[in-house]
Every structure is written in structure tokens, then in C-alpha cells.
Amino acid sequence: xxxxxxxxxxxxxxxxxxxxxxxxxxxxxxxxxxxxxxxxxxxxxxxxxxxxxxxxxxxxxxxxxxxxxxxxxxxxxxxxxxxxxxxxxxxxxxxxxxxxxxxxxxxxxxxxxxxxxxxxxxxxxxxxxxxxxxxxxxxxxxxxxxxxxxxxxxxxxxxxxxxxxxxxxxxxxxxxxxxxxxxxxxxxxxxxxxxxxxxxxxxxxxxxxxxxxxxxxxxxxxxxxxxxxxxxxxxxxxxxxxxxxxxxxxxxxxxxxxxxxxxxxxxxxxxxxxxxxxxxxxxxxxxxxxxxxxxxxxxxxxxxxxxxxxxxxxxxxxxxxxxxxxxxxxxxxxxxxxxxxxxxxxxxxxxxxxxxxxxxxxxxxxxxxxxxxxxxxxxxxxxxxxxxxxxxxxxxx
Amino acid sequence: xxxxxxxxxxxxxxxxxxxxxxxxxxxxxxxxxxxxxxxxxxxxxxxxxxxxxxxxxxxxxxxxxxxxxxxxxxxxxxxxxxxxxxxxxxxxxxxxxxxxxxxxxxxxxxxxxxxxxxxxxxxxxxxxxxxxxxxxxxxxxxxxxxxxxxxxxxxxxxxxxxxxxxxxxxxxxxxxxxxxxxxxxxxxxxxxxxxxxxxxxxxxxxxxxxxxxxxxxxxxxxxxxxxxxxxxxxxxxxxxxxxxxxxxxxxxxxxxxxxx
Numbered sequence: 001x002x003x004x005x006x007x008x009x010x011x012x013x014x015x016x017x018x019x020x021x022x023x024x025x026x027x028x029x030x031x032x033x034x035x036x037x038x039x040x041x042x043x044x045x046x047x048x049x050x051x052x053x054x055x056x057x058x059x060x061x062x063x064x065x066x067x068x069x070x071x072x073x074x075x076x077x078x079x080x081x082x083x084x085x086x087x088x089x090x091x092x093x094x095x096x097x098x099x100x101x102x103x104x105x106x107x108x109x110x111x112x113x114x115x116x117x118x119x120x121x122x123x124x125x126x127x128x129x130x131x132x133x134x135x136x137x138x139x140x141x142x143x144x145x146x147x148x149x150x151x152x153x154x155x156x157x158x159x160x161x162x163x164x165x166x167x168x169x170x171x172x173x174x175x176x177x178x179x180x181x182x183x184x185x186x187x188x189x190x191x192x193x194x195x196x197x198x199x200x201x202x203x204x205x206x207x208x209x210x211x212x213x214x215x216x217x218x219x220x221x222x223x224x225x226x227x228x229x230x231x232x233x234x235x236x237x238x239x240x241x242x243x244x245x246x247x248x249x250x251x252x253x254x255x256x257x258x259x260x261x262x263x264x265x266x267x268x269x270x271x272x273x274x275x276x277x278x279x280x281x282x283x284x285x286x287x288x289x290x291x292x293x294x295x296x297x298x299x300x301x302x303x304x305x306x307x308x309x310x311x312x313x314x315x316x317x318x319x320x321x322x323x324x325x326x327x328x329x330x331x332x333x334x335x336x337x338x339x340x341x342x343x344x345x346x347x348x349x350x351x352x353x354x355x356x357x358x359x360x361x362x363x364x365x366x367x368x369x370x371x372x373x374x375x376x377x378x379x380x381x382x383x384x385x386x387x388x389x390x391x392x393x394x395x396x397x
Numbered sequence: 398x399x400x401x402x403x404x405x406x407x408x409x410x411x412x413x414x415x416x417x418x419x420x421x422x423x424x425x426x427x428x429x430x431x432x433x434x435x436x437x438x439x440x441x442x443x444x445x446x447x448x449x450x451x452x453x454x455x456x457x458x459x460x461x462x463x464x465x466x467x468x469x470x471x472x473x474x475x476x477x478x479x480x481x482x483x484x485x486x487x488x489x490x491x492x493x494x495x496x497x498x499x500x501x502x503x504x505x506x507x508x509x510x511x512x513x514x515x516x517x518x519x520x521x522x523x524x525x526x527x528x529x530x531x532x533x534x535x536x537x538x539x540x541x542x543x544x545x546x547x548x549x550x551x552x553x554x555x556x557x558x559x560x561x562x563x564x565x566x567x568x569x570x571x572x573x574x575x576x577x578x579x580x581x582x583x584x585x586x587x588x589x590x591x592x593x594x595x596x597x598x599x600x601x602x603x604x605x606x607x608x609x610x611x612x613x614x615x616x617x618x619x620x621x622x623x624x625x626x627x628x629x630x631x632x633x634x635x636x637x638x639x640x641x642x643x644x645x646x647x648x649x650x651x652x653x654x655x656x657x
Contacts, residue, residue: 021624039621040488143536171522175527176529178523178618186619214621218618218619259566261564266559328520375633391648
């Protein structure tokens, strides 16, 4: 498929130029022209008053569709670390359960490492089946064994959807699986839905630096694989009496060029603080420099909260990465999130917009952060923060 | 040691803004840069060359103007650059991109491949590991420290969500690196001169031996169905009056929520 402009019909009016989210249409010599930024997103197709923009088929478009109907069931990859289930595993089961019910199919968990107790837990959290490779060597994450085993299982049992956590583990080995199987992989989805007509998985994620949301489809290949960040989806209901099947899978014939020599767990108090905090005070580029974070920290301390940051502030080197909230940092949902000098790129918003109450302080009234804010104050953070700190101190005294 | 670094030219997303009226991206005047993580990958490769010898080749897949990214790489002191460019590559998703890059590095020959952990425009972090799978070699993602390196093996620290792992791998291997690994060097004057003069060699689909059905839109399993502006959902509560009155009202709300 390609999108072309029928030059003979084009009047050069430029309507299409502003319709293109990728700036892929230019006017040259009074005619519209599509440049190499074209993403084939079809946004321009219906805007041309002359009907000069058309979609044309290319040779090879009509590939013989693989027999997609033989792929059935939803899988959730259940991540564990040193034998303990990661919270994201249970969140994926919660989301997977919804998708499986809509598709009227089964939900299976895939567990590498850990023991029978963990496998049973996965059933109680919503799985109908658990494919369990109970080899203790798998308690330590290693890319090649994990990808080889998942590839083998997918080829054997043909699931239509595979979900994995967008964690250090999931983001590292799942691309190998998608590469080998020749299928689509959508990273860091913030919402998943089933298309009513086609039954395809609609995978929604921030795109283009997080300034816009995109719905991604994988219509012609199976399985449809998506990763989801921790804390984005909700756990399902725990049912201690729930029954399901555990299928034990052998780990023979696995090879690896890498060897994990040592696992070093770092107690990162701040990380825990951020994700468990009821109140988070976050700073962004609008703070201007490192000193701004002293105000943010002071306010956070007064409120008994944790300190967060936008990627902009982290990139500037004002605060360490472990404080970062957003698509490439932590996803948080505190009771109160106070954004100071944060403009609110989608990338940041997806990491904090499920907070109960959002307070935004920014001097730019047009900043997108105000679109998600419960309370907004348009003003200079260097005026507002000291004022808040002073008044809170007075209230405490 | 033959090192290849895969880099991507990206719009400086910190500068990209959205037009609130049309919900489209304003790309005008947005500078193109080398993906910041890829600068750390180039630096890591240069340090390997300094330690054990060999050469560093930087490649990028993109339109002709991605040449600028390669010139910047030359200015940092890399030995060779290649532009992987062909109209047929347009519309590539991560699968087709990984396939194309794997074909190119296969053609060039390598011991260690370096990539940034992810690109700041897509943030998928998929292309590195996928290239390794296509080449049938191991990879280690999120490398924050190279502890040891020899002709036959590497030992690195891999960043995890709860700490780090010490991982050893045979060579050839692909490593994706995080910012903590190093501080990228600035171009030298000599480097800048070399960058100006550098002749950029281009490789197209035929030159790297890529099959037509695996590149570009045709080789991409995923499709962008539509794009939309993020929605706002909130019931906004107004704060009125002077700045001080607004702050007072806010603190009153915090008090009501028992936060003060």
C-alpha cells in the first residue's frame, strides 16, 4: 500500500499539509508532494477537496494470509525474579482475563522458573492454564533460554495474543521472540482493546516522543505481542478456590552464549518510595536548574511525600534517573501528584495521569499538563512554591 | 576488534510541540539530532578500540539527510560510516528495521555491535535485541558498565529494575547501552574537519542483500491504525483570585484531604 497525490487533480490549496501529523506533505511549485516522513497513517486521505490523495495497492500487498484462525487464546508472560512472582505478572493476568473473556477464549500464563506454588497462584489470579518450565536455572533471567522457550511454546500451542511486562526483562527478550516468529510487537501499551469487527488487538501507546497517541494493529501475523508497563493495568480478583491446569514443560535443548554470574539487588529506597508514595511532588524543565529541586524537595518533605521528575529535568542532569516519572521512568498513581514546572508531554502524562488528584503549577497557561490537572495554578514556580512552603509551615506551627 | 554502532537520527523530541487546533505535530524548526543514547554507544565502541584495538564503523538507516548524523559520528573519531538508505525502506516498523540493519552489519562484518538502549522518538527498545536474533548471536541489554573485554568474551553489568546483573557473553555479541555507561566525548577540531570532508558511502537494499518482501511497509507486521491527541478526562476545579488566594484555596483543599 502506498499513498500518492494525483498531481493533475491537485490544486495546491494546502489543506492536506496541516492534516499530516508527521509533516510529510509539502507544497512545491503549487503542488502537494509527499516526502519520506510518510508513515502511511492515512490521516490525509479524506481531507483533499479535489480527491487528489489516494491509496494505491502495490504488488505483493495481497500476501497469502497465514491461517490466522488456528491461533487461539491469550497468554500472559508471568515474570519472576529469584523465584518470586513480579507484580506485573498479576496485572497482565487481570488485563488478559478481560481480553480472553471478550474473545471467548482461554487465558494462559507462561512461567519460567519458580515453583508449583507460584504456578497455582497464577491460576488463582485468573489463569485457566499455566505453561510451567520448572527449571531452577531459569530463576535467573537470561535472554536466550527465555526467548528460545517462548518461541518453542508459541509454535507448539499457537496463542493469538501474548502479553509481557515492559520491564528490563520483558523489553530485553521479547523482541527476539517477535523477530524469530516474524510478527508484530508493540512496546509499552497503555491500553488494549479488541476490535469488535475483526477481533484484532488494538494496541494503544504514546508515539513520536510521546506527543501523540497511536493505535497499532498487527492484522496479518500471529501472535499479536504487546508489552505493558508495570502499574498500568489492574490486577483481577483473587480466588483461592479457582481451578486450572498446570502443564509442565521440559527445558531440554536450550543454548546460551551469555551467563549470569551474579545478581546484585540494590535497595533503592527512592524507587519504592515513588511507587508507594501517597503524595508525589514532581519537578520539570520549568524549574530551570538543580536549585529548583530544593523547593520541590522541601514541599515533598512538608507533605510527607516523595520527589518525582520529568524526563526533561533528568536529561538536564538536575536529578537522578530513579526519580523519573513517565513512559521511560516509573508509572505512579498516588493520591496527590503535584507537577511543578512540568509542561506535560504525553510521555509524562501516561506515567502519572491515573493519580487521584493532580495539581499543576506552570507559568504557561497553554501547557498540556493543565488538561489533566484537577487544580491548576498559572504562575511562576519560584513564586508559588515558596508561598506554599511558607503557608504550610505556618499551618504546622 | 571490529565494532559496529547502529545509530538513529531523531527529531529533538524535547522541541516537538503539538498544534492544539489541528492535533498535529509541529515539526518545523525542530532540529534533528543523533539519538542521545546512541552517543553513549559510539563512546563505548571508541573505548573498546582504545583498549584492544580494531575499528569502529557507525551505520544509520534513514533518508538521505540522515547523513548529518554520520558526519557527527565522524567528528567524534569513528573510522568508517555507512548510510543504509533506500526508498524501499520507507514505513519500516521495528521488525523490518531490525531485519534491514542485521543485513547491513552482516555484510560489513563485526565482533561487537553497540546500540543505544532505545530511541527517544519511538521508545520501543526493540531494534537492538531483534538484530541479535536475526544474526543468531547473544545480546545484553541495558549495559551500564563494561568490566572486561577480550577477543573471545565480554563481562558487563546489566541494569535491572531492582539492581544489576553481572553477565558474561561470548563474542560476537550485541550490547545496548544506558547513559550511566560513559560520558560521550565532544568532537575535536580535527574531527570536525574530517567530518566536513568525509565521503558518505550509501548502501541500498540490493547492496546489503535485503529481500524486498522483508523491508519497508511490506516487511512490517505492525500498522499504525490511527493517531490521536491524548484525551483529558478530569473534572477540573477552578481556583480563583490572586496567586496568593489560589494558593490559600489549594492548601485548604489539601487540609480537607488530610494531607496537612
